[in-house]
Amino acid sequence: MWSCVRYRNRVGAYLDGEMSLKQSKAVAAHVARCKACRVTLEDLRRLAPVIHALEVPPVPAGLVDHVMALAHTRAICPQMPVTWSPLEWWRMVSAPLRLAACATVLLAFFLGITIGRDVFFSGNRQATTAGVASLDGFEWFDQTPPASLGSTYLMLASNDMKGMTR
Amino acid sequence: MSDSADSDELLVQATGWGDLKSFEQIVERHQTWAWRVAYRFIGNEDDAADIVQEAFLRLLDASARYRPTAKFRTFFYRIISRLCLDRAKKKQPLYLETIPDAPDPRPGVSDAMMRHEAAVAVRSALDALPPNQRMAIVLRYYEDLNYEEIASALETTTKAAERLLARGRERLRTILENRDDFFHY
Numbered sequence: 059m060w061s062c063v064r065y066r067n068r069v070g071a072y073l074d075g076e077m078s079l080k081q082s083k084a085v086a087a088h089v090a091r092c093k094a095c096r097v098t099l100e101d102l103r104r105l106a107p108v109i110h111a112l113e114v115p116p117v118p119a120g121l122v123d124h125v126m127a128l129a130h131t132r133a134i135c136p137q138m139p140v141t142w143s144p145l146e147w148w149r150m151v152s153a154p155l156r157l158a159a160c161a162t163v164l165l166a167f168f169l170g171i172t173i174g175r176d177v178f179f180s181g182n183r184q185a186t187t188a189g190v191a192s193l194d195g196f197e198w199f200d201q202t203p204p205a206s207l208g209s210t211y212l213m214l215a216s217n218d219m220k221g222m223t224r
Numbered sequence: 225m226s227d228s229a230d231s232d233e234l235l236v237q238a239t240g241w242g243d244l245k246s247f248e249q250i251v252e253r254h255q256t257w258a259w260r261v262a263y264r265f266i267g268n269e270d271d272a273a274d275i276v277q278e279a280f281l282r283l284l285d286a287s288a289r290y291r292p293t294a295k296f297r298t299f300f301y302r303i304i305s306r307l308c309l310d311r312a313k314k315k316q317p318l319y320l321e322t323i324p325d326a327p328d329p330r331p332g333v334s335d336a337m338m339r340h341e342a343a344v345a346v347r348s349a350l351d352a353l354p355p356n357q358r359m360a361i362v363l364r365y366y367e368d369l370n371y372e373e374i375a376s377a378l379e380t381t382t383k384a385a386e387r388l389l390a391r392g393r394e395r396l397r398t399i400l401e402n403r404d405d406f407f408h409y
């Protein structure tokens with residue numbers, strides 16, 4: 059059951075035939091017993107012919123020619139830069155595409171935070187790696203595992219240092 | 225050339241492929257109602273001509289991306305509405321004091337003069353509406369669009385379109401009821 063104010067607000071939709079049969083019957087029944095809403099309905103009925111009194115001058119002569127001249131100019135100079143406006147893009151795309159764009163931005167934001175956090179904390183991981191490498195059998199986790207070029211260089215360098223100090 | 229042979233949707237697609245002859249057909253076919261909407265909204269011939277011209281050029285630019293998922297008219301109403309609303313934001317509002325008095329009802333005053341004065345009063349009343357409400361009124365009363373089509377043109381919901389219409393009508397009623405010849409019982 060609607061309030062009288064709600065009925066009055068929807069009288070326009072009733073007049074325009076934009077209601078379901080059930081709603082229309084409810085409005086009609088209310089209007090039959092409510093003078094204020096009946097007056098509103100009558101005023102809206104009288105409004106239509108009044109509004110149609112508005113005069114419109116004829117289409118300006120040469121409008122088609124003028125539009126086509128501009129269209130041909132655009133066709134001849136296709137390299138003219140087209141200003142892309144993000145707002146214009148937002149207005150033209152459909153609602154699902156807008157949702158997808160927002161989801162993509164949010165996903166990129168959170169991925170960036172996650173990766174950034176991991177990079178920030180990875181400094182501690184290097185010390186942990188060094189500690190793990192000192193354990194027996196975990197030497198392969200060292201930065202220069204055995205038989206690698208790095209370990210060979212270090213071995214040669216340490217032998218050279220021993221030769222120099224003799 | 226009949227409409228059934230070259231539908232608006234096909235012509236716009238052809239325009240997107242670079243066929244300016246198709247675009248010219250679109251302009252010739254739709255210039256009248258586009259002009260009507262723009263003029264009824266903005267109330268000024270120069271501004272209305274600018275709006276219509278810009279609307280067709282935007283249609284030309286968008287034709288390459290156009291997909292016939294919606295009817296052409298719905299698509300073009302949206303372009304025109306957007307341009308009208310943008311233009312209205314730049315214009316100065318019209319004050320209510322400019323609404324003329326009720327016409328002289330004495331014999332001798334021609335019907336044409338009375339009709340003209342009534343038209344001027346309606347113009348003033350429309351100009352006093354907020355742009356969104358004014359566009360909803362124009363699309364409903366002059367273009368006979370249903371609520372769903374109005375909502376699509378204004379890029380809003382059907383409920384919001386209904387509210388815009390209701391508020392617009394209420395304001396028009398309030399402005400025009402001061403004239404004895406409009407609402408008399």
